[in-house]
Amino acid sequence: MGAQVRARGLVKRYGDVVALDGLDLEVEEGTVLGLLGPNGAGKTTVVRVLTTLLEPDEGSAEVAGVDVLADPAAVRRQIGLSGQYAAVDEYLTGFENLDMIGRLYRLGRTRSRERARELLERFDLVEAGDRPLKGYSGGMRRRLDLAGALVAQPPVLFLDEPTTGLDPRSRSEMWDVIRELVRGGTTLLLTTQYLEEADLLADEIVVIDHGQAIAQGTADALKSQVGGERVEVVVDAAADLEQARSVLSGLATGEVVVDAHTRRLTAPVAGGGKVLVDALGRLDAAGIGVLDVALRRPTLDDVFLALTGRVTEEAAA
Amino acid sequence: MSALTGALGDGAVVAKRNLIKIKRSPELLIFSTLQPIMFILLFAYVFGSAIGQDRTGVNYREFLIAGIFAQTVIFGATLTGAGLADDMKKGIIDRFRSLPMSRSAVLVGRTTSDVLNNVLVITVMSLTGLVVGWRIRTSFLEALAGFLLLLLFAYAISWVFAWIGLLVPSVEVVQSASFIVIFPMTFIANTFVPESGLPGPLRTVAEWNPVSSLTQAARELFGNVAADMPEPTAWPLQNPVLYTLIWSVLILVVFVPLAVRQYKRAASR
Incomplete structure (x- = not known):
């Protein structure tokens, strides 16, 4: 078992903008690497370099x-x-x-047809297979685009933000498809803006920002760095903040952060929904009115905040 | 598989894809054939009423058809640029570039399907021409040579637009660029009026413009020139077939490599 993808010191500049700034990367055979980062971090540029679409200025x-x-x-x-935009032809049918x-890919006429039918079946597109793509939903187009990447059964696969812009249902369908694929032993490099997605699909995650890897590890390792789940509570009255803090401290795994301006308390926890119910019960028993409550899993924004001390541009906007 | 047969095979696959697109968008097909019909009717009846036979030697409608053919197939060639710019924008060029296919196949396929589109357009225009009084007065082979020369020149122009289509960022830019280039190119010529009537410098431009020689060659090959008209004075118009062939080859020699090079570096974002 060796690395199927290996990048060393990749640099790519567009004028003054540095898209890649000495990026190193390795994907072991048969594993999934999730490349996680906000828009403009350089994810697509890495994929373009590795798929021969773009020559880097430096590196190998x-x-x-x-x-x-x-x-x-x-x-x-x-x-x-399979790119960020479904690169499929509108006027052709799925088949x-x-x-x-x-x-x-030079598979020959017979094999190409067989393979097209196989893939339509596998991606649940048999019914739509002989219709032009114009009538396809966004999710169907993405699935077809992914199917296109699998036509020649390549040993190494690159998926650039495969679920960006999809509705939640299409997204989870896409995840199922990708997970099945990975079970088949394909080496996969996946870029995403969603920690949840990287968590679900990737063996190893590299977080990139400004064209550099700023963290690397398993999803669990990253999450523990970020602090895992949190309960967020907004109280009715600012006067209750202090008391609410001491209530929540009783079940938090770390320090409870209070934002007086928004009357919001954030408590790191472990244990999921049960802790949330517990927290509500305790607040209620203490007679504290609650306006809003939520259990939050760490997102890319949290990873970012933890790693760089600043929020992603999307979160700031 | 050798590089050449590989390129041709891949090119055929891409051409087939483009042709399916033409078939599946009948509205586009209808308008792209209505346009040359409209041009023929407009010019035949609007200009035809002002330009007498004493200037053109033959009935103006007969004079006009070769000129309209030339202009229309050249405009048809600009489709190549628009099609490629569209494929770039949609990421389809990226997909093609990530495949182990020939590096020139996308361009070979695109220019080929655009020639076939031009065959269709020329057929429609010929029928319309016949309706308004145009006739072929030479042999079948000469007429065929006329059509082939029109298609060859348009094919060469296709490669110019392939390069432009990969160079500029959007379909809209290709379209306005083609308008600015093609309109003067097809008007400062003998397409719609005899070049002999143009003022000094314009006349020289028209005489050396390959669109003029193309039109002149087609007219001669279709037999749409009067025997009693004076010989053109400029060399290109005296040897229109040769001059047009030279231009076609020159354009291909320059723009095929340019377009292929641009395809290799094309980055859609």
């Missing part, structure tokens, strides 16, 4: 044991790419889209 990269810069054509035979990709 290897995919499936082949040097990306020295022999891009050989790399293309080993990879599948025609997949058949075309098969032909371009």
Whole structure:
């Protein structure tokens, strides 16, 4: 078992903007690496470099044991790419889209057709398979785009934000599909803006910001760094804040943070919904009126806040 | 598989994809064939009433058709740029570039399907021409040569627009750029009026404009020139077929490599 994807000191500049700033990366064979970061962190640029679409200014990269810069054509035979925007043809049917990709991978006429039918079945698109894509939903297009990346059964797969812009239902369908894929032993590099997604799908997570890796580890390791779950309570009256803090301190795993301005208390906890119910019961018993309450799992914003001391641009906006 | 057969095979796959698109968007097909019909009717009846036979040697409608053909197939060639710009924007070029396919196949396929589109357009225009009084007065082979020359020149122009389509960021830019280039190119020529009537410098431009030689060649090959008209004075118009072939080859030699190079570096975002 060796690394199927290996990048060393990747640098890419666009004028004054540094998209990649000496990024190192490794994906072991048969594992999933989640590349986590906000918009503009350099995720797509990494994928473009590794899939031979873009030449880096500095650094080197290897995919499936082949040097990306020295022999891009050989790399293309080993990879599948599904981009951030579903790169499928509107006017073709689902079948025609997949058949075309098969032909371009040089699978031959018969094999391309077989493979297209197989994939339509696997991705639950049989019924829609012979209709032009114009009538497809966003989720269906993404699934077809992912199917396109699998046509040649490539050993290494790149998925660039596969669920960005999808509704929750399509997103969870997509997750099911990707998880099944990973069970089949594909090496996968996945970029995402969602910690939840990386958590669900990735063996290892690299957090990137400004084109640099700022943290690396399993989802659990990252979460413990961030502090896991939290209960957030907004109390009715500012006068109750102090008392609420001492109530919550009783079940918190760390320091309770109070924001007097918004009358919000944030308590790190462990134990999920039970703790939430417990917290509400205790507040009620103490006669403290509660306006709003929530159990929060750590998000990318929290990871970011913990790692960099600042919020992501989206969260700030 | 050799690089050439690989490129042709991949090119055929891409061309087929583009043709399916034409088939599946009938509204586009209807408008793109209505437009040349409209042009023929407009010019035949509006200009035709002002330009007498004493200027053109033959009936104006007969004179006009080759010019309209030339202009329309050249405009048809701009589709190449719009199509590629659209594929870039939608990320389809990225997908193609990540596949182990020939680096020139997307361009070969696109320019080929655009030629086939032009065949369709020329067919519709010829029928319309026949209705308004245009006739082929030469042999079948000469007429065929005329059509092939029109398609060849348009094919060469397609590669110019392939390069432009990959260079600029959007379909809209390709369209306005093509308008600015193609309109003067097809008007400062003998397409709609005889070049002999143009004022000094414009006349020289028109005489050396390959659109003029293309039009002149088509007119001669269709037999739409009067025997009693004076010979053109400029060399390109005296040897219109040769001059048009030279231009077509030159354009291809310059723009095929340019377009392929641009395809390799194209970054959609």
